[in-house]
Amino acid sequence: MEASVTFKKSKSRPGQRARDSANDQAETPQESVEADNESPITLASKLKSKAKRSKPKARLSFGGEDEGGEGETFQIKKSNLSRKLTLGTHPANVLPSTLDQATISPQANGAPVYDQAYLSELKASTQSTRRPISTDVYDADDSMKVDDSILDILDDSGGEVAIPSQSSISAAKERRERLRAGGPEQDYISLSVTKRSDVSQGPHPESRLVREEDELGEGDDEYAEYTSAQERIALGKKSRKIEVSKRKDAMQEMIADADEEDEETMEWEREQLRRGGHDSAATSEATPAKQVYKAAPIPPSTTIPALRPAIERLEQSLAALTTSNASNTSAAASLAEEREQLDGRETELRQMIINAESKRSWFAAFKEWIESVATFLDEKFPKLERLEDEHISILKERAEMIAQRRTADDEDDLSVVFGSIPVTSSSGAEELDELGRVVPKANPTALRKERRAARSSRRSHRHAGKSLSETGTREEGYSTDSSLPSSDALDYRSALERIIADGKDILSDVHAAEFWDPNRGLAKWFGEWRERYGDSYTGAWGGLGLVGAWEFWVRLEILGWNPVESKNNLDEFSWYSSLYNYSRPHNGEGDADEPELGPDGDLVSAMISTAVIPRFCRMLEAGTFDPYSATDVRRMIDLAEQVEASVGPDNHKFQMVLKSVHSVFDNTASGAEALLAPFVKLNRPLFDPEAIAARQRLLSRAFKLLETMVRWRKYAGDQFAVGQLCIHLINNYVIPIAESGWEVGGEEKVHQMIAILPQELTTFVKAPLGALT
Structure with missing residues (x-):
């Protein structure tokens, strides 16, 4: 018989039933196998039938009675193996010493035999580790399935299910009603610190909603421990030091706690992880593998190396090392060279930075x-231009005075040769003087006599003090007669002197020497620019910029200069020599030869083209050049040669000079022809003893004009058709006058004019009635 131990419960527990010991018999292995093979539905039906047939009986008791008069006992259920292995049933010598010696020999008392097959089955059915926690998603269909382990447990328990009795169910219902009714009985420990009745329920206790203003405390007070709301801010110096030391101590304690390792705690954690099947690496570390001795392997036998392969191998290694050494040496040399280049480049870059800063500062200045x-220049240039315009107006006024006097003389001579042109009385309104009085018209005959007397006096005044050889045998009319009366000449000289004085007064308020003399200002700065930064100077056309700035001082210096009357050449001005020296910087070697031109070229020619030639052309067109004067023609040829040498014969500025001179000749010839036209049209000559002298004066003046034109053509060439102008003058002006007195000097004058013409122009002269042949 198997021993049963019973325990007496001190207090009944509702819902617990005593186990029935009717099925306390041991199950054989065959029955266990059959139970395992049955399906879950069959097993559940068996369990329900057993529960209906059997009622719980109190098999265990400690001899005491329940407080309520109704005692419930429970029975300790042992497993099949524990019931079979009871104490004192089997002697110690029954079990084999080893599992290998186990046999299937049956025992007389019916106890199981520990053979090899049974132990292997037992070992296979025993779970060594806990089942891993499943992380799969819950499935309702899978939850309805019966696990095999549950069936094993139900099978081990004998298929009994504890069903509570009617009395325990009633007692539980009564106790639940008492608790619901709010009775004093309370057999549980509440998790809340205070009771609901001790806490204020607010204005609406029947509602479970709590308003924000009905809460007892604020968030700062409730969570002050975690939000540091109760901490005090240190304001004093001493208190701040104490707070800093406390904070440092706390940080050191936290660092020490983090560095400290509790081996027992770590071992416990590893063990728990190993039991749960979550840390295989920790398990392997916790249980190190047992070291097993392994003998060292015996190396395989090798042949003894020969000498020749060893030598060849060493030679190959030596060649490889030599090649590597050579490559490393070349790489080191290249790196050293590259480093030197980088050092030189660094020095060069530093010098470039210094030069760039110096250049920036210089260009700023x-x-x-x-x-x-x-x-x-913006302030002074308008004053200079005003004086230049005034000078041009004075020259033009003088030229007009001389042209009017010559025109009046020619009209007097033509009226004597061809007859006077009748004057109409209704030719125009009456002339008034400054006071508004009518100016009486002079008698033409009287005016002619006055002009003739004035011309004779001028001629005698010009020839006064000169010998016959100096004056020559030139008849009257051949001389230029471009002098002004004494009063007009005095006014002309005073006006020129005033213009020159006003030009000097332009710089009267200037005290800086660099604005007085361009050599100290312009030449200094532009020369330094050319010397220090030649590339920038050449690329920016610095020489032309210098010429543009120097133009003011050049025009100021030539203000009041008459190129025809003055004896000064262009190279005698100070600006000419200054620009000449600037354009040819000295090389510092002390050569006696003329220095070469700089990168700017000849700035003198640029200045002549920019400032001198436009001014020169304006003065020529204003009347400075007298086309009847041989002296003026010689002077013009000299000036043209200087300009040509400076700018070149093909320069358009030089062509402007030639065109200006040609325009003066053209205007003079056209004016003479226009003056002759009405007299030729009238052609009613009268017998006048003075007609021969008048004709000679007209032809002599025309001969003088033709002579200057031919001389200019000899220098300038046949540009702008100067030869055609000469032929036109002879055919349209000289021959009509000569025909009126051909036998009394007209033929001789025409022959003289044809004689001075070039051979290629004589064929174009129209001979009257074949007389010229």
């Missing part, structure tokens, strides 16, 4: 100075 020069 240069720009400031140029701005001051521009301001100066």
Whole structure:
């Protein structure tokens, strides 16, 4: 019989039933196998039938009675193996010493035999580790399936299910009603610190909603421990030091706690992870593998190396090392060379930075100075241009006075030769003087006599003090007669002197020497620019900029200069020599030869083209050049040669000079022809003893004009058709006058004019009635 141990419960527990010991018999292995093979539905039906047939009986008891008069006992259910292995049933010598010695020999008392097959089955059915926690998603269909382990447990328990009795169910219902009714009985421990009745329920206790203003405390007070709301801020110096030391101590304690390792805690954690099947690496570390001795392997036998392969191998290694050494040496040399290049490049870059800064500062100063020069020129240039215009007007007025006097003399001579042109009385309104009085018209005959007397006096005045050889045998009319009366000449000289004085007064308020003399200002700055930064100077056309700025001082110096009357050449001005020296910088070697031109070229020619030639052409067109004067023609040829040498014969500025001179000749010839036309049309000559002298004066003046034109053509060539102008003058002016007195000097004058013409132009002269042949 198997021993049963019973325990007496001190207090009944509702819902617990005593186990029935009717099925306390041991199950054989065959029955267990059959139970395992049955389906879950069959097993559940068996369990329900057993529960209906059997009622729980109190098999265990401690001899005491329940407090309620109704005692319930429970029975300790043992497993099949524990019931079979009871104490004192089997002697110690029954079990084999080893599992290998187990046999299937049956025992007389019916106890199981520990053979090899049974132990292997037992070992296979025993779970060594806990089942891993499943992380799969819950499935309702899978939850309805019966696990095999549950069936094993139900099978081990004998298929009994504890069903509570009617009395325990009633007692539980009564106790639940008492608790619901709010009775004093309370057999559980509440998790809340205070009771609901001790806490204020607010204005609406029947509602479970709590308003924000009905809460007892604020968030800062409730969570003050975690939000540091109760901490005090240290304001004093000493309190701040204490707070800093406390904070440092706390940080050191936290660092020490983090560094400290509790081996027992770590071992416990690893063990728990190993039991749960979550840390295989920790398990392997916790249980190190047992070291097993392994003998060292015996190396395989090798042949003894020969000498020749070893030598060849060493030679190959030596060649490889030699090649590697050579490559490393070349790489080191290249790196050293590259480093030297980088050092040189660094030095060069530093020098470039220094030069760039110096260049920036110099150009900043240069720009400031140029701005001051521009301001100066903006103020002074209008004054200079006003004086130049005044000088041109004076020259033009003088030329008009001389042209009017010559025209009046020619009209007097033509009226004597061809007859006077009748004057109409209704030719125009009456002339008034400054006071509004009517100016009486003079008698033409009387005026002619006055002009003739004035011409004779001028001629005698010009020839006074000169010998016959100096005056020559030139008849009257051949001389230029471009002098002004004494009063007009005095006014002309005073006007020129006033213009020159006003030109000097332009710089009277200037005290800086660099604005007085361009050599100290312009030449200094532009020369330094050319010397220090030649590339920038050449690329920016610095020489032309210098010429543009220097133009003011050049025009100021030639103000009041008459190129025809003055004896000064262009190279005698100070600006000419200054620009000449600037254009040819000295090389510092002390050569006796003339220095070569700089990168700017000849700036003198640029200045002549820019400032001198336009001024020169304006003065020529204003009447400075007298086409009847041989002296003026010689002077013009000299000036034209200087300009040609400076700018070149093909320069358009030189062509402007030639065109200006040609326009003066053209205007003079056209004016003479226009003056002759009405007299030729009238052609009613009268007998006048003075007609021969008048004709000679007209032809002599025309001969003088033709002579100057031919001389100019000899220098300038047949540009602008100067030869055609000469032929036109002879055919349309000289021959009509000569025909009126052909036998009394007209033929001789025509022959003289044809004689001075070039051979290629004589064929174009129209001979009257074949007389010229």
